[in-house]
Amino acid sequence: MTADPASCRLPLVDIETMQGQVGETLRSLPMRLNIIAMAANAETCIIPQLQLGQAVMTGQLLAPLHRELLILLAAAIDDSPYVWSQHGTIAMQVGADERKVAALKSLDLSSEAFDDKERALLAFGEQVVRAAHVDDAAFANVASHFNAREIMEAILAIGYYMTMNRITAVTGTPLETGATG
Numbered sequence: 001m002t003a004d005p006a007s008c009r010l011p012l013v014d015i016e017t018m019q020g021q022v023g024e025t026l027r028s029l030p031m032r033l034n035i036i037a038m039a040a041n042a043e044t045c046i047i048p049q050l051q052l053g054q055a056v057m058t059g060q061l062l063a064p065l066h067r068e069l070l071i072l073l074a075a076a077i078d079d080s081p082y083v084w085s086q087h088g089t090i091a092m093q094v095g096a097d098e099r100k101v102a103a104l105k106s107l108d109l110s111s112e113a114f115d116d117k118e119r120a121l122l123a124f125g126e127q128v129v130r131a132a133h134v135d136d137a138a139f140a141n142v143a144s145h146f147n148a149r150e151i152m153e154a155i156l157a158i159g160y161y162m163t164m165n166r167i168t169a170v171t172g173t174p175l176e177t178g179a180t181g
Contacts, residue, residue: 007172013040022047035082035164038173049163056160062146062153064094069118070125070154071161072096072104077129080165085175087161117145121154128158 015026015037022043026036029050040046060067068091075083088101100118103111109122124142127134134142142151167173 007174008038009170009172010038010041012037012173015040033086034173034176035168038171039167052156052160053164056153056157060150060153060157062150062157065091065096066118066121066150066154067157068094068096069100069104069114069122070157072101073107073109073122073125074129074158074161075165076104076107077126078162078165078169080168081180082168082173082175083161083164085180120145124151125154125158128155129162 012034015023015032017023018026018040022040025047026040029036036046036050039049042049056067068087071083071087072091074080075087084105091101092098097113099111099113103109103113104122109126110119114122120138120141123138124134127138142154146154
């Protein structure tokens with residue numbers, strides 16, 4: 001990991017020298033990410049946080065494409081280059097095309113790049129991110145396309161990545177070398 005120390009408001013934890021079970025667990029991860037090194041400052045919270053992230057990324061009934069559209073939506077609204085740099089690529093890997101990614105980046109949620117189901121999800125997601133309240137029309141529309149589990153998983157995915165957006169913004173977590181936001 002390389003980081004410009006001037007950009008960090010908190011130190012990146014050196015995972016390689018971190019003591020105890022938390023250090024062992026973090027060293028066993030397949031990737032070294034600055035966001036994990038930053039969140040490791042909260043040693044008692046990092047493992048449960050990563051477990052929730054794992055559940056969001058791999059355990060949901062919500063389709064991976066829909067999850068990634070919501071993550072990019074939250075990153076665009078929150079102006080989070082860190083999360084955008086990670087999930088723009090993931091979104092393309094799970095079926096987003098350049099038109100969808102570009103529409104999300106510009107917050108054109110009514111774009112023809114999205115189908116009706118995606119537009120319903122994004123209208124719902126936008127209200128979750130911006131106000132934490134969803135009006136009856138947006139809720140009814142999303143509920144006509146998604147079941148209760150998928151809606152709850154959408155809320156959890158949004159909330160998790162809003163947390164990641166805030167961690168990276170408030171602490172000045174730098175992008176990994178070569179990443180672009």
